[in-house]
Amino acid sequence: MLRMKKALTIGVGVQAFVGCGDIVHPNPQVGLDDRIILTAMLDPTARRHAVAASPAEDQGLGLAGVVFTMYLRTADSGQPGWTRLVSARPLGGGLNDEDERLCATAVNVYHLETSGSVCAILDAALVPGETYKVEVSAEGRPTASGSTHAVGDFQVQLAMLSWNDGSPVLASSWTPSSYAHRYLAGLRRWETTCINCSEAWFVDVDSTNYTGPVPQEKVDSAGPSPAVTVAAMDRHLHAFLTSGHGWDLFAVSPVMNIDNGLGVVGTVITRTVPIILQGDPP
């Protein structure tokens, strides 16, 4: 009996301790990080390129003294080097529609005034096959940079949807994009964006054509005027867009090519054509 009482006393004592959840329970502080997240998805067929930067640390302090610079890799007397092409400071408030559209669509930066992110437009013509570096500097932070090479233009030659035993089959082909690493091809509505229609569907190929099945629900969500979008991209941007596993404690970050920072610098050319429907859908 005495032993039982002892055991019970010990048990109650431990229970009381562990039940008091917040004894000596200081909340850890949020950490510090002075890096910059640089995002630059350059379109070699365009002249104006939107690039964005945001602080890695969610401190709400934003970035100060930001300068974006683009360089071209050159060889001077056989030694590789970089030639500055253009520099730009971030766009301020009251963007014109064109600049805001470039920033919003190119780098998904919304509400520049409150997000802590900044966006700039770099005006430069990119030559396929050449290597470019985009660099961002800010006061009190290490300069972040990433390099990529420009992919070449291409055209979609075929986009046809047919039905094989009631299942939709997409046949699409395009001309090769010089220096492209891989192509991503997917369905969309021709006229409008419909993000909420259903989950995105696309294929990831290293060839210049795709012939294969498409889930019926994706065809349905593309509406009566479906289209195929093909994107040719370099190795870095392809890796960034197709890797990573987040949302939780055990995340694996996407592959990034930024030195002294986070994010991606890459090139992409996108072409969209309406799909020809062959035969009647079931």
Next chain:
Amino acid sequence: MNAILTAGVAVCMVVVGSCTGAVPGVAQEPTSAAWTLRVVDRTSGTPLAGVLVAFPEYAVRRMTNDEGLVAGEGATALIPVVATRIGYSRLDTLVALPDDGRPVELRMVREAVFLPPLTVQASREMTSRRLHRLMFEREVVVGAIGVTNEEVKAVPAMAEPDIFRSVQSSAGVTSVNDYSGELYVRGGDSDQVSVLLDGSPVFGPYHLFGMFGTFNADAIEYAEFYKGSFPARYGGSLSGVLSARPRTGGDGGSICVKGGLSLLGLRLVADGALPWGGMRWIAGGRTASVDVARIKLPYSFQDFNLGWQAYPSENHRIRFALLASQDQYAWRFNDEPSSTLNADWANVVSSMTWSWVRGPDLIGNVNAYHSHYDATQKLGASDRAPTTTNRISVVGVRAGATLRGERLGGRVGLSIEGGPVNLRGSRVGAFFEGDASRSYLHGSAFAEAELWLGNVRFAPGFRVGVEAASSRVFAEPRLSVRYRHRAFAASASLDQTHQFLSVLRDAVHHAPGAPMWFVRESQHPMTTARGGSLSIDTWRGEEWTGSIVGWARWFHNVPHWRPLAARDLAVLGFDYGSARGVDVTLQRHSGALRGWIAYQWARTGLRDSRGVEYNPHWDRRHELDGTVVLAMGGLTASIRGTIGTGTPFWMPAGRYFGKFFDPRNANSTPVNNSDIYTVWSNTQGRIPPYARFDASIRYALEARSWSIIPYLSVVNVANRPNVIGYTGIGFGGLSDARRDPATSGRWLIPTEQMPRIPFLGIDFRFGLR
């Protein structure tokens, strides 16, 4: 004349036995005794406690106390006496008891200790005290303990008894969280502990993310566990060895079936004997399927054990053990198909050992083994989802001989082990990218010696080897010394160890699931550890043991992998550091109320290649762990409490959106925001203190050869929200009490560990004739 004398002795012994009311096997204090026997070590003269002194003719047994004394009443006579104790030759003699009651001294000779006895005999259940004594007598190294089946089942567990969880409750072993049964020993990482099944390495020794081990407690007789220091016959790991000994039953000619059914699944083990060569066999398995709704995690595992043991002749034994296990899970974080972590891994481990006993002076054994490990981790649900695979197929042979004399003994041996270790990533974005496949061939020779000089026992050892693929040669001197006096012993150990096979672990993102092993490339150094430890052990009879251990260790070239871009071995760094600590253990082995309490203070610090100091995630400074078992008749209640200070973590600093190709976006660049990723700073914090209280109650219903034991086990009885880590940063309005005003309204979002979970189950045992 002799017959009369013998009859007279018999009458006297009967009188003695009835008058004293002596309980066989219990030590007696020499009070007003008519006769006294004193049992000592023949070489050192040290009194021997725990010696079983039997008087066969009268069916009386006594056990010596700490003074080595056993006493009784009766007339002087010539009495046959048999004295037995582990580590000593059986003494069978006639004793002439003097009239004046002077103690008669019996001297016992040391002999080689081997487990279990190589002769066929009814097996005795390995009690915790018996195993504790056996390990203490056999090994001079500091920190060698044994874990019995009894102790494994005493610890309240998640659904099933688990050897790893029991080992975690001992001092010197750190646990990092509720979901991990991995063993962090004396400041080292969990991959620095070799897990062996009868000598064969097990590369994926965990189920359920590491919540518990892959060893079926019903199929294991006991486990030997070396913390920090281990004998020269073990190599290839830095911080510890857990060697599980499979059980082979089959006593009494019947088939015994044991098992259990719980909310987790079913386990079943059968053992028996065959009429050829004293052969015994065991076969068992487990199957479990878990779908933890709270974390959307369908998980299943199975494991299978097979073993047999045969005695072709009196001096020879052959033993075989097989373990096969398989785990699968798919963790869906949210509704995005890409947010799925799929993992599966499997082990097939086999070991065959031939032992030959020429006598108490010479024992030889040869062990051949094979270990196959296959693991896959896939991020995402599509066929092209990045996948990492790890395949190991290792074979090995180990041969050794143990020689034992009165003052000098030793053990020598050779081993060779090798095979391919393939680690590959299918493409960019996998946990590991590229190909780090290599084969290794590791040969070594070892020698251990033991020398008794009075009360001091010296045990130097040496291990030398080569890793052929990289032409690395290593030498590992080891030294242990023990001084013993009555119920007190002081021991010291010094050692040096190397390791070239490690688990690739992302220093920031601790992905759950299968460990991914890799072999160092030629330009990569081996990891080295040097250390020393001191211990003081004491005991009181057969009931109490206690120890205090102080230790310090230095690590060099500990792999450190923190990929920011390319996830390959190009970014593998090698760190160095040290660890030190003190641990205290007190254990009561018998009685209705038994258990143990262990306290550890430890500190581990490492420096990376830039010289920046950090604390690894297993650096828990204080840990108090206690288990109490109360047995009353068929009812057994047990409580385990663990209290510890928090472990380090890398503090999140911010968040950013990943991007994915979204053709639905009709704008010029068809991308959209994907997962949120945390920016992990280079600053460490500490998780708040941890406390957990588990309880279980079991009741045994027995009838004839049946035994049914229903049980209820509750993990985290108090439902305390222990924190496992932080997933990101929260923002909010002024009304949230958890916010810290100094950080501009930001706070860390905690993820909690295991909530209160009850487990109902039933164990059973029955015999078939």
